[in-house]
Amino acid sequence: MTTPKLELRGVWKAFGDxxxxxxxxxxxxxxxxxxxxGSSGSGKSTMLKCVNLLVPIDxxxxxxxxxxxxxxxxxxxxxxxxxxxxxxxxxxxxHMNIIDNxxxxxxxxxxxxxxxxxxxxxxxxxxxxxSEKIVEYPDRLSGGEQQRVAxxxxxxxEPELMLFDEVTSALDPELVAEVLDVIRGLKDVGMTMVIATxxxxxxxxxxxxxxxxxxxxxxxxxxxxxxFSSPREARTQQFLQRITDAGRL
Amino acid sequence: MSDRSSxxxxxxxxxxxxxxxxxxxxxxxxRAALIAxxxxxxxxxxxxxxxxxSEAWPAVQQQFFSWDDFVEVFPDVLGGFWLDIKMFxxxxxxxxxxxxxxxxxxxxxxxxxxxLRALAVIFIDLVRGIPVILLILLLGFGVPALQLPGVxxxxxxxxxxxxxxxxxxYTAEVYRxxxxxxxxSQRMSARSLGLTQGQALRYVIVPQAIRNVIPALLNxxxxxxxxxxxxxxxxxxxxxxxxxxxxxxxxxxxxYIAATLLFLAVxxxxxxxxxxxxxxxxRKKQSVST
Numbered sequence: 001m002t003t004p005k006l007e008l009r010g011v012w013k014a015f016g017d018x019x020x021x022x023x024x025x026x027x028x029x030x031x032x033x034x035x036x037x038g039s040s041g042s043g044k045s046t047m048l049k050c051v052n053l054l055v056p057i058d059x060x061x062x063x064x065x066x067x068x069x070x071x072x073x074x075x076x077x078x079x080x081x082x083x084x085x086x087x088x089x090x091x092x093x094x095h096m097n098i099i100d101n102x103x104x105x106x107x108x109x110x111x112x113x114x115x116x117x118x119x120x121x122x123x124x125x126x127x128x129x130x131s132e133k134i135v136e137y138p139d140r141l142s143g144g145e146q147q148r149v150a151x152x153x154x155x156x157x158e159p160e161l162m163l164f165d166e167v168t169s170a171l172d173p174e175l176v177a178e179v180l181d182v183i184r185g186l187k188d189v190g191m192t193m194v195i196a197t198x199x200x201x202x203x204x205x206x207x208x209x210x211x212x213x214x215x216x217x218x219x220x221x222x223x224x225x226x227x228f229s230s231p232r233e234a235r236t237q238q239f240l241q242r243i244t245d246a247g248r249l
Numbered sequence: 250m251s252d253r254s255s256x257x258x259x260x261x262x263x264x265x266x267x268x269x270x271x272x273x274x275x276x277x278x279x280r281a282a283l284i285a286x287x288x289x290x291x292x293x294x295x296x297x298x299x300x301x302x303s304e305a306w307p308a309v310q311q312q313f314f315s316w317d318d319f320v321e322v323f324p325d326v327l328g329g330f331w332l333d334i335k336m337f338x339x340x341x342x343x344x345x346x347x348x349x350x351x352x353x354x355x356x357x358x359x360x361x362x363x364x365l366r367a368l369a370v371i372f373i374d375l376v377r378g379i380p381v382i383l384l385i386l387l388l389g390f391g392v393p394a395l396q397l398p399g400v401x402x403x404x405x406x407x408x409x410x411x412x413x414x415x416x417x418x419y420t421a422e423v424y425r426x427x428x429x430x431x432x433x434s435q436r437m438s439a440r441s442l443g444l445t446q447g448q449a450l451r452y453v454i455v456p457q458a459i460r461n462v463i464p465a466l467l468n469x470x471x472x473x474x475x476x477x478x479x480x481x482x483x484x485x486x487x488x489x490x491x492x493x494x495x496x497x498x499x500x501x502x503x504x505y506i507a508a509t510l511l512f513l514a515v516x517x518x519x520x521x522x523x524x525x526x527x528x529x530x531x532r533k534k535q536s537v538s539t
Contacts, residue, residue, distance in 0.1 A: 049437075052441050054437050054440060054441060077440075077443050077444070077445050078443075080440065080441055080442070080443045081442075081443035083441075084441075085441045087434065087437075087438060089434055091434045091435060091437070091438035093435065093438075093439075093453050093457075094457065095456050095457050095460065104442065104444075104452060104453075105442035105443055105444060108444060108448055108452060109442065109443040109444055109448070110443075153442070154441075154442070157442065157443060
């Protein structure tokens with residue numbers, strides 16, 4: 001059996017006395033796409049931020065390629081370089097144009113010369129149909145474009161694992177598809193991904209494994225087809241029913 | 250928008266004194282400008298008449314506005330003022346740099362940086378608690394008196410150092426407010442890209458922070474431009490000191506007026522520029538959010 005790409009073992013996290021993650025176990029294999037679903041506040045976002053070490057965990061361990069990345073004395077910056085994360089609110093740097101947003105990390109963290117970093121960024125922008133936006137500033141772009149740039153920025157450091165934190169939640173409905181297509185494209189090239197999302201149709205499409213989170217626990221997980229067509233847990237059924245009723249599935 | 254504050258109408262419309270008035274017809278605008286100009290002229294006329302015809306005026310004129318004294322004292326005051334300007338420019342540059350470093354140190358997170366953070370907090374609290382004039386006396390007279398080898402003995406050097414120390418503490422707080430005004434998600438997103446704390450501050454947080462506090466920094470410029478004159482307590486012959494010397498010699502205070510005019514000539518333009526910049530910045534932000 002090969003080492004999984006990412007593994008969470010009994011992860012706990014509390015903010016004050018509010019427990020956000022309670023004994024979370026998860027195994028993500030190489031090239032696997034895992035979707036996290038569940039209502040707001042169920043712990044999806046926190047889970048991704050814990051994996052990216054942006055939020056320290058209170059208990060358990062997180063393994064990346066079999067190495068404990070939550071141990072004492074781990075170089076967190078180095079770990080983060082090997083993962084990309086994209087947030088709900090894009091978080092592009094407003095004072096830099098698009099190409100500088102993308103090349104900042106390669107240049108400053110990885111020491112790639114500017115010309116080389118820019119060439120690569122241009123390639124990526126080309127691939128995602130954004131080559132005309134190179135010298136624009138973020139506030140001149142639509143939400144969908146900003147979010148695609150955020151994906152490119154995360155990809156520019158050549159991560160082996162991508163985390164997506166409800167990346168379409170802040171977008172106008174007609175802009176959602178362009179961002180989801182980008183993620184589908186990444187699945188096609190074999191990127192390992194963990195995706196927190198409210199887009200159930202997309203999750204059913206793209207996920208190899210779906211986890212339903214409820215009050216900080218992974219209540220149920222399994223292949224997308226099984227979770228969506230025959231969920232075992234009552235709470236999963238309720239959740240999916242509400243979404244079906246709202247016409248979102 | 251019919252109840253625009255009357256302040257906006259000083260000078261008859263858009264301009265340096267406030268935000269531009271709400272759009273209105275051209276005719277109405279011209280009429281408002283005429284009314285503003287006329288009422289301003291009448292006001293100034295009445296005020297001047299009241300002052301110049303009062304019984305005390307000849308004495309006041311002799312004491313503060315004597316042309317002959319002005320001609321005599323002005324070259325010395327101007328020379329002193331040039332020193333004020335040089336002190337101001339030099340101190341401002343040093344202050345902007347030092348206080349930025351202090352603010353960045355204070356914004357570092359994590360237990361490893363505790364001693365540095367604590368040092369920055371202690372420095373700021375201590376310095377802000379001491380009157381500038383006391384710090385100037387303490388360093389300006391105190392340090393040279395020690396006669397330490399290798400330590401500068403110039404009162405000017407230590408007086409200016411005192412001002413720099415004092416202003417650095419205040420300016421560091423201005424920068425810190427700016428750093429805290431940048432949303433946490435920016436830091437998070439920088440860190441997620443593998444940038445260290447220092448890199449995140451330098452490339453992502455601080456450039457945005459400075460933009461947010463430029464009006465407050467400019468305000469500090471105005472304040473410092475006057476406060477450099479405080480080194481006069483060390484006997485340094487800057488503008489106010491020169492005026493003081495002349496007053497002591499002749500019992501005539503026209504020199505003070507000369508110094509006042511010189512300070513105003515520099516500080517008013519900076520103040521107007523600050524307002525103009527702040528308004529422009531606000532409008533830009535509004536246009537982005539709509």
